[in-house]
Amino acid sequence: MATLAYTPVDEIEKIQAELRAGFNSGKTKSVAYRKYQLLQLAYLVQDNAKAFEQALAQDLGRHAQESHFLEINSSIGEIMDAYKNVETWAKPERPARSVNFMFMNPVTYKEPKGVVLIISPFNYPMWLCFSPLAGAIAAGNAVVVKPSEACPAVATLLEELLPKYIDRSLIRVVNGAVPETTKLLELPWDHILYTGSGRVGKIVAAAAAKHLTPVSLELGGKSPVFVDPASDMQLAARRILWGKSTNAGQTCVAPDYVLVPRASQDKFVEALKTAYASFYPEATTTSKDMTKMVNQQAFKRVNGLLQNTKGTLVVGGETDEAQKYIAPTIVKDVKGDDSLMSEEIFGPILPIVPVDDLDAGIAYVNAHDHPLALYVFSQDEAYKSKVFGNTQSGSAVANETIISPAVTGLPFGGIGASGSGYHTGKYGFLMFTHLRASIDTPGWIDKLLGFRFPPYSQSKLDK
Numbered sequence: 105m106a107t108l109a110y111t112p113v114d115e116i117e118k119i120q121a122e123l124r125a126g127f128n129s130g131k132t133k134s135v136a137y138r139k140y141q142l143l144q145l146a147y148l149v150q151d152n153a154k155a156f157e158q159a160l161a162q163d164l165g166r167h168a169q170e171s172h173f174l175e176i177n178s179s180i181g182e183i184m185d186a187y188k189n190v191e192t193w194a195k196p197e198r199p200a201r202s203v204n205f206m207f208m209n210p211v212t213y214k215e216p217k218g219v220v221l222i223i224s225p226f227n228y229p230m231w232l233c234f235s236p237l238a239g240a241i242a243a244g245n246a247v248v249v250k251p252s253e254a255c256p257a258v259a260t261l262l263e264e265l266l267p268k269y270i271d272r273s274l275i276r277v278v279n280g281a282v283p284e285t286t287k288l289l290e291l292p293w294d295h296i297l298y299t300g301s302g303r304v305g306k307i308v309a310a311a312a313a314k315h316l317t318p319v320s321l322e323l324g325g326k327s328p329v330f331v332d333p334a335s336d337m338q339l340a341a342r343r344i345l346w347g348k349s350t351n352a353g354q355t356c357v358a359p360d361y362v363l364v365p366r367a368s369q370d371k372f373v374e375a376l377k378t379a380y381a382s383f384y385p386e387a388t389t390t391s392k393d394m395t396k397m398v399n400q401q402a403f404k405r406v407n408g409l410l411q412n413t414k415g416t417l418v419v420g421g422e423t424d425e426a427q428k429y430i431a432p433t434i435v436k437d438v439k440g441d442d443s444l445m446s447e448e449i450f451g452p453i454l455p456i457v458p459v460d461d462l463d464a465g466i467a468y469v470n471a472h473d474h475p476l477a478l479y480v481f482s483q484d485e486a487y488k489s490k491v492f493g494n495t496q497s498g499s500a501v502a503n504e505t506i507i508s509p510a511v512t513g514l515p516f517g518g519i520g521a522s523g524s525g526y527h528t529g530k531y532g533f534l535m536f537t538h539l540r541a542s543i544d545t546p547g548w549i550d551k552l553l554g555f556r557f558p559p560y561s562q563s564k565l566d567k
């Protein structure tokens with residue numbers, strides 16, 4: 105495990121002051137300047153793809169294929185989307201013409217918020233730094249990025265590379281754990297984007313409230329999957345198992361549990377077993393394809409949930425504490441009060457919760473916090489509409505898992521306990537942008553609107 109040099113706490117205020125001076129210089133007002141920084145950011149990722157691949161392997165024991173698909177390529181994609189579109193996004197907008205106000209020249213300017221803070225989690229330590237950074241830079245802000253200390257190799261690489269490619273007076277990395285983040289949170293910012301657990305999200309929101317700092321919270325939760333018994337079960341099984349085992353289930357939008365009508369549970373389990381055998385033809389204790397739990401604490405937590413389940417083990421269940429390894433595991437006949445249903449699993453264990461019917465599944469979901477993602481596997485439009493139309497969630501996804509945050513043009517964010525705000529593409533740009541309303545009223549308008557001035561009279565009111 106790499107050791108991470110933490111930023112001295114007493115330097116943090118100075119770093120913010122330097123960024124404030126950089127922002128106040130006005131250079132980020134230029135869209136050309138922002139585009140140059142974005143291009144540099146894309147080169148940073150491209151030139152150092154191998155180093156990121158190795159750092160991700162070191163921190164998460166992750167296979168290179170997963171890292172390229174999930175983080176390296178999608179980081180470049182997100183940055184280049186901002187690079188290509190920032191001119192359009194940043195253009196002032198005129199509202200639809202209204203007879204009453206059109207001569208006042210109404211316009212909305214898109215202005216940077218100022219100096220912003222991005223706090224990132226461990227599970228996608230690259231993408232969840234670069235994706236919000238792209239939006240913050242495109243919008244013309246100065247930024248502090250606080251990577252997760254749980255991925256020291258990636259955090260070290262970010263601190264080493266960012267100043268080589270990006271204007272140091274505008275982007276800085278602060279590394280550290282709770283004391284360093286607490287210090288950051290004591291300072292006033294113009295926006296804070298926090299991605300991570302709801303528990304820490306509350307700490308961040310409370311600290312931000314002291315300065316009336318606007319906050320976006322990208323949190324997690326238990327994302328359910330509805331499986332229509334009449335659907336293509338092989339397709340559902342493959343995609344659900346992939347979404348659950350990728351990154352060892354440490355994905356904020358990982359399918360957390362499956363709701364399936366009781367009478368069809370075994371049919372679905374058979375489809376999962378087939379998918380499992382094709383993904384993991386060798387013993388899963390030795391699978392080189394499986395990412396590891398990020399640390400011993402995470403291993404112990406997820407293993408504890410597994411050891412305490414009262415469900416029936418279908419396949420998997422092997423663990424190796426020294427390697428922080430948990431095999432992809434399927435558990436059936438899981439009830440609502442089971443350990444596996446007590447919190448977001450954030451590990452490669454898939455509980456199957458049999459329900460009487462679709463209505464019972466919908467009622468179960470609605471009795472809990474709004475999830476970050478909600479999945480339905482069905483080829484029947486009425487089935488999908490019924491699920492989506494009677495639930496609330498950050499995203500509503502049919503016949504797919506985990507990919508939607510990377511789909512260009514779609515917002516990515518939660519609702520209720522799964523968060524607030526959106527940090528991808530144009531929505532990320534808007535999160536870090538102040539919409540500055542403006543009018544410029546010519547003098548002759550008083551010929552039309554002079555009646556507004558005192559002295560007031562009944563005759564003016566009657567006009």
Ligand code: NAD
Pocket residue numbers: 223224225226227228232250251252253254280281282285286299300301302304305307321322323324325355356357448450476518522523
């Ligand atoms: P975490 O909350 O433990 O840590 C995230 C960040 O908060 C880290 O940078 C950490 O240093 C900081 N932090 C931790 N404790 C703190 C404290 N007491 N005070 C101030 N800062 C503190 O989260 P995690 O374990 O890294 O990430 C897992 C969670 O993140 C899961 O719940 C997952 O669903 C969620 N998540 C959400 C999204 C999304 O976009 N919605 C994406 C990825 C992960």
